[in-house]
Amino acid sequence: MIWAFDLITLIFLVITAIISLQTKDLLSAAMIFGVYSFLMCLLWAGMAAVDVAFTESAVGAGVSAVFLIATVLRTTRRSSD
Amino acid sequence: MKSFALITVILTGWLLLSAVSDFPSWGDTESPANDYRLSQHYITETFPESSVPNMVTAVLADYRGYDTMFETVVIFVAGIAIMSILRRKPLDYLKDTGRETRSYKKDPDLIIDTTCRLMIPIIQLFALYVVAHGHHSPGGGFQGGVIFGASFILLALSRDLQAAQRWVPEKRVLNLAGIGILIYSGFGFACMILGSNFLDYEILHKIMPATPVEARSHSMLGVEIGVAFTCTAIMFSIYSNLASNGDMKETL
Numbered sequence: 606m607i608w609a610f611d612l613i614t615l616i617f618l619v620i621t622a623i624i625s626l627q628t629k630d631l632l633s634a635a636m637i638f639g640v641y642s643f644l645m646c647l648l649w650a651g652m653a654a655v656d657v658a659f660t661e662s663a664v665g666a667g668v669s670a671v672f673l674i675a676t677v678l679r680t681t682r683r684s685s686d
Numbered sequence: 687m688k689s690f691a692l693i694t695v696i697l698t699g700w701l702l703l704s705a706v707s708d709f710p711s712w713g714d715t716e717s718p719a720n721d722y723r724l725s726q727h728y729i730t731e732t733f734p735e736s737s738v739p740n741m742v743t744a745v746l747a748d749y750r751g752y753d754t755m756f757e758t759v760v761i762f763v764a765g766i767a768i769m770s771i772l773r774r775k776p777l778d779y780l781k782d783t784g785r786e787t788r789s790y791k792k793d794p795d796l797i798i799d800t801t802c803r804l805m806i807p808i809i810q811l812f813a814l815y816v817v818a819h820g821h822h823s824p825g826g827g828f829q830g831g832v833i834f835g836a837s838f839i840l841l842a843l844s845r846d847l848q849a850a851q852r853w854v855p856e857k858r859v860l861n862l863a864g865i866g867i868l869i870y871s872g873f874g875f876a877c878m879i880l881g882s883n884f885l886d887y888e889i890l891h892k893i894m895p896a897t898p899v900e901a902r903s904h905s906m907l908g909v910e911i912g913v914a915f916t917c918t919a920i921m922f923s924i925y926s927n928l929a930s931n932g933d934m935k936e937t938l
Contacts, residue, residue, distance in 0.1 A: 606712060652712065655824040656740075656742040656743070656824045656825070656826070658824075659816075659824050659825055659829050660828060660829055663828075663829045663832045663833055663836070664828075664829075664832050667832070667833075667836055668832055668835065668836055668839070668921055668925075671836075671839055671843075671925060672924060672925065672928055675925060675928040675929040675938060676928050678929075678938050679928065679929070679931050679938075
């Protein structure tokens with residue numbers, strides 16, 4: 606673990622988490638959630654848990670982002686609250 | 687109500703963060719998780735016992751094989767649940783909204799079509815490598831199956847759902863998902879028939895051209911293939927149900 610790499614990744618992790626909760630446009634929230642998953646994947650890889658990082662990048666950043674985008678495009682794009 | 691939720695979140699977050707200071711530091715050899723003799727056994731004995739270099743896969747598919755079998759069942763059930771909630775017959779759907787029957791074919795875009803034509807075989811080959819090499823390097827049935835399913839999702843995104851359904855129609859999706867779990871539990875029952883415990887792969891050397899140690903490695907590959915079957919089918923099924931609003935005709 607390199608502390609500078611960890612610090613930058615964790616800062617971006619918190620930023621993407623807050624943005625994906627706060628943004629009104631659900632499509633961009635889904636995209637930013639994919640970015641969040643990819644940053645988590647980088648963190649797992651930094652902790653030498655490559656199997657977990659692999660799963661996170663395939664399931665979290667890849668397929669579940671597609672599922673969320675498909676759901677947003679089939680329902681509504683604006684958040685009500 | 688909103689301020690009450692905020693206070694709850696802040697309190698829970700503070701509780702969790704205050705517990706973090708009690709954690710052992712990263713990579714601490716003296717921490718209970720690393721010090722206990724079970725993890726020592728996994729680290730030192732995995733390769734002599736099962737001839738699998740990747741001990742994560744060995745724990746996942748062999749020592750904790752029963753858990754992984756039901757994880758696969760969970761994925762299967764999730765896919766069935768999404769299908770039973772979203773799937774509708776196209777005829778009722780058209781009657782409800784009064785839409786006219788029309789062609790759902792999209793005009794193929796040259797750049798997207800060519801790129802996906804080049805990319806999809808490489809993605810599928812990589813997925814097969816991840817499944818087949820999962821007990822030697824990072825990867826395994828879940829990851830490989832998800833990547834293989836993603837290649838069909840890419841086909842459905844770049845063209846239309848019918849193009850992908852030529853390869854994985856709905857009936858085949860259900861068959862593949864069931865066959866995956868049958869392969870996994872079949873390995874377990876084969877061990878029982880030969881007179882050992884459920885999912886105790888060592889006994890399978892009697893019907894495999896391998897030593898007892900190698901039989902565990904080969905059986906891990908077998909159950910990973912089963913997991914990959916289920917993951918591929920269910921991932922594509924979830925996407926096609928979500929993207930077509932349950933009628934399996936229209937895509938995004």
